[in-house]
Amino acid sequence: MKSLLNALLLLAITSIYSQNTFSGKITDSQTSEPLSFVNIYFSDLEKGTVTNENGVFQIENIPTGKHQIIFSMIGYETQSVSINISTETKFEIKLMPTAIEMESIIISTPFHKLQSENVMKVEQKSVKELKSSGAVTLAEGITNIAGVESITTGLSIGKPVIRGLSSNRVLVYTQGIRLENQQYGDEHGLGVNETGIESVEVIKGPASLLYGSDALGGVLYLNPERFANTNSSSGDFGGNYFSNTQGYSTNAGVKVSGDEFKFLFRGSLAEHADYKTNDYRVTNTRFREQDLKAGIAYHNNAFKTEFRYNVNQSKLGIPEDIGIQNTNRMPLLPYQEVTNHVFSSKSTLFFNDSKLDISLGYIYNNRKEFEEHHHDEDEDHHDEDEHDEDEHEEEEHHDEADEILEAALNMKLSTASYDVKYSLPNLGKVETIFGVQGMNQVNANYGEEALIPNATTNDIGVFATSHIHFDKADIQLGARYDNRHLNIENSLNKTFNSFNGALGFKTNITPAITTRVNLATGFRAPNLSELASDGSHGGTNRYEIGNIDLNNEQNFQTDVAFEFKNEHLELFANGFYNTINDYIFLAPTSEIIDEDPVFRYAQEDAKLYGGEFGLHLHPHPLDWIHFESSFAMVTGKQDNGAYLPLIPANNLTNTIRVEFENNSINQGYAFITLRSTFNQNNVSIFETPTGSYNLLSAGLGGNLTLFKNEVSFSLSGTNLTNKTYINHLSRLKPDGIFNMGRNISLAFTYNL
Structure with a gap:
């Protein structure tokens, strides 16, 4: 040694x-x-x-x-x-x-290549591009990526869905480490603010080879903003206003870099009132979020390291029914208070022909839920003329909140993680990486109720992957072994193991046509909630009972992608078939406990299949006009013939975008988008079908010079026809509550 x-x-x-x-x-x-x-x-x-x-x-x-x-x-x-x-x-x-849009480096895959060089298909979008469409939150913005949706509870709570899979089946990475914030619940949001995030990458399909358990369905990789270039500095501040919620978000940041040391700092604040439909405001969808990000980096010619810290604190109303109608921003009972601290360090030692990467992380998540005291009085929730009564009722809600000394649920999750990779010297045309990853996680309860027990989880995984370059083709392959051990308080200890592998092939059939074929297995160990939950969950209005005998979920996915690209036309077709053994799901029973319906965790083999198809046309000589169209579809079924729950409806998105430059505005653009969502009739036994709808959006933006500095601006509108509709993945759907109506947003960023 x-x-x-x-x-x-x-x-x-x-x-x-x-x-x-x-x-x-x-x-x-x-x-x-x-x-x-x-x-x-x-x-x-x-x-x-x-x-x-x-x-x-x-x-x-x-x-x-x-x-x-x-x-x-x-x-x-x-x-x-x-x-x-x-x-x-x-x-x-x-x-x-x-005229083809500029490519960026892909960070979520191990060899850090351009997408055109990648064996695995990865979608990448800048946060600026996602937000320019008028999205209020990051969770809403990622739904602009084909094949990606979000399970929502109002506006503030959204969970990514990749090709029909969500919750613990989709792993989220932020600051280079896996995000652990009790993400098993569909009523738990991302806990990450979009400010200070440069771009989003989506791996569609099993990525257990690279990331271990919980990457069975894919990965959402959030790239933090870069430090400033050497010997430079920059600063900016900006804001957004949203007409529908009468809400706003503001942020400011500064970056300074010398020869060796680099610093950055960014803070943000967002507040929103209840969102409005064509008929009413959805009571208690209001929320407040504060976010702070900071980083320091050191770099010399043989070593680089960086340390980043992010604290996100949010207070989120939990909507139940239509009641108080006003534009106050203070959440009512019931509500969540969530604080998430993310510490990360990433270091690299460079040798002559190889390198060693070491990433360490620590996340402290504190999630509290405060419940509402019930009243016997009957109220007419829809009469907006009773404004004074609404204000009186809201004061009662706030008084109740002041009287509560302890949260009904108070869960604290501490996660320490490590990720070590050694990149070997190239052997001819072969690049190889060996790695070891793992985490130690402690869940503890401090509230009046305990939905899941106290427990400690330990993970370790070892893997190797290679990228082989041939003259006309590229091959990527690898294998991995994982072990997870759960020590559950007052219960049995559980151990889960899994071997997984991946094989991918990319070739250019012609200079304009690229094909990719990827075969991969993935796994997911049952989470603590699925194994041992036993209690009423105020956020979901149900009583959940776990199953200590659950097995690993294990899947195998075949993914085939074709791309055609020339100077003025791009076409793509991505198809997948995903089989999952021992798929875990919540099934309703006929029991009632504490006035809540009982749901139990069960397992059944399942399969999902579908794909994404689209085109991008920018015809010569009108290179300034772009027509983009994409269609996404997915079907999920159990082997017994029953459909899986929470599968997004098929959708078609068409966008016309123009780009322009003049003496005042550079990088100017304008767009109009029609998103058509089709009927969802393939529903599980405890869901109802969802109707189709069309949403119209439009916007414009660009950069101009103000007081000798550049300012970026955008003006956009979503659901411009004020359509009343319900998304199939809305958790408010069982109550017949509509999604958000028309919203006009104005945003600017001033660069100092």
Whole structure:
């Protein structure tokens, strides 16, 4: 062991004394004119710069060895180049003009490549793009990605659904670590604010090879905003206003980077009143959210590390029926108070031809639920003329809240996680990564009630994956073993094990046609709620009973993707077939306990199948106009023929988008979108069918100069026809409560 440490130290010291500089010039391939403000980014170093007015750039303190570099600029084709850096390296590159949107590096997959180079299909969208559509929250914004939906309770609570799978079957990553915030419940939101997040990546399908248990259905990967480029600083502040909820969100941030140290800080506040339909406001959908993100990083030519911290505190009303009609923002009883602390560190040691990545995380989640005292008086909840009575009733709600000393539910979850990966030196055309991941998790109850017992969970997983490059094809393969041990208080200990693997193939049939075939297995160990819950859950209005004898869920998915892309037309077709053994679900019984219907956890083999299909047309010579269309479908059934619950309806989205530039506005755009959701008649035995509906949205935005600084703005409207509708994945559907009506949002960001 000592000799191994000495060898690693010697390699590190050797690298430290290699003071390497990477410089060069970037020009237009057609005109040979120099290009300014081109982004140059080392994906493994997370270090970059931009070209000056002469197209020249220079980056210092680069580790010796092979690195992948991304050259990108709006209006030009993104290029990814692998270069061996030694001493002083000069490089000249020509970028090709194109109307195709700029590509970004994919972080959620292990080899950090552009999507065009990836074997696995990954969807990536910037948060700015998702929010420009008028989404109020991040959970709502991700539904603009084909194949992704959200189980919602009003506006404040939303859980991602990927190809029909949700809750613990979809793993969420933030700040480079897995997010653990009691996400098993469909009435528990993400607990992450969109400010300070740069982009969202979605892996559709089993990703247990990369992430272990809970990635059986896919991964939602949230990329935090980057630090500023070396020897630069920036600041910004912005705000959003939403007409429907008379709500707002504000945020401000600052970033400073020197030669070695980097800092960033961002804070935000959001408040919303009850959302409005065409007929009424949905009582107690109001919420308040505060968020703070901070980070510090250190970088030299052989080592980089960063530490990030995020605290998110929210107070979320839990809607039950239509009652008080006003625009106050203070949640009524019942409500949740959720505080989520996320600490993460990510470090990399660079050797000549290899590297060691170490990610550590700690999450402290405190979830409280405060229940309502029941009154016997009858009220007419729909009469808006009784405004004074509504205000009096709301004061009673607030008085009750002041009297409550302890929450009905008070759950504290502490999770420490680690993720260590070693990237071996390339063996010819083969890239290989070995890794070990795990976590220690403690759940504790401090409230009057205990829905799930106190317990400790320990996970460990080891894996290896390789990417093999051939002249006309790429292959990615890997295998993994996981072990999970649960120590449940006053109950049996449980241990779950699983072997999983993945095999993927990508090739360009022609220069314009790419095909991907991925075969993967995944697993999910039953969570604590499914194994041992026994109590009334105020957030769901049901009594839940766990099953200590549940087995692992185990799945196998086949995913086939075809893409056609030329300068003016893009087509894609992604199909999947997913079989899941021992699928876990809640089934209603005829029992009633404490006035709540009883639901028990059960298992049955199941399958899901469907896909996403679409096109993007930007015809020559009208490259400034874009027509985009996408269709997503999924069917979920148990082997006994019964349909699975909470499967999203098929939907079709059509968008016309124009881009423009003038003397006042740059990167200007305008769009109009029609989203058509079809009937959902394939429902489980305790669901009802949901009707079809069409939602019309539109917006515009761009950048302009104000007081010598750039300001970005957007104006957008959703559900412009004020359609009354119910989404099949709304938890308010059983009560016949509509989703949100027309909303106009105005947003701006001022860059200092």
